[in-house]
Amino acid sequence: MQNSLDFAKDPLNRGNILQTGLWRYTRHPNYFGKVVQWWGIWLLAVSVSGGAFGIAGPLTITVLILKVSGGPMLEKKMAENPDFEEYRRRTSVLVPWVPKK
Numbered sequence: 001m002q003n004s005l006d007f008a009k010d011p012l013n014r015g016n017i018l019q020t021g022l023w024r025y026t027r028h029p030n031y032f033g034k035v036v037q038w039w040g041i042w043l044l045a046v047s048v049s050g051g052a053f054g055i056a057g058p059l060t061i062t063v064l065i066l067k068v069s070g071g072p073m074l075e076k077k078m079a080e081n082p083d084f085e086e087y088r089r090r091t092s093v094l095v096p097w098v099p100k101k
Helices: 004-009 029-045 051-068 071-078 084-090
Strands: none
Touching: 029 051, 051 071, 071 084
């Protein structure tokens, strides 16, 4: 299985969409990891006084990745690829999930 850096460096993959490994289950595994990390930090912070107010961090990063930067910007560029629509239809946007048929 090829990782994303090797995939991007290989000239034979130019114009192709990585659809193996984690990319089979989510279109943005890196962003998913970042969101989970922020929510995990918040869960740790809840145990200290005033820590619940830290929810602003994970909420902000989640909204930014899903609605502003991250996913939307990348997918706008990827939409130029004719294979992307089928990939988008069957693959979860953020949370890894079993691909649709």
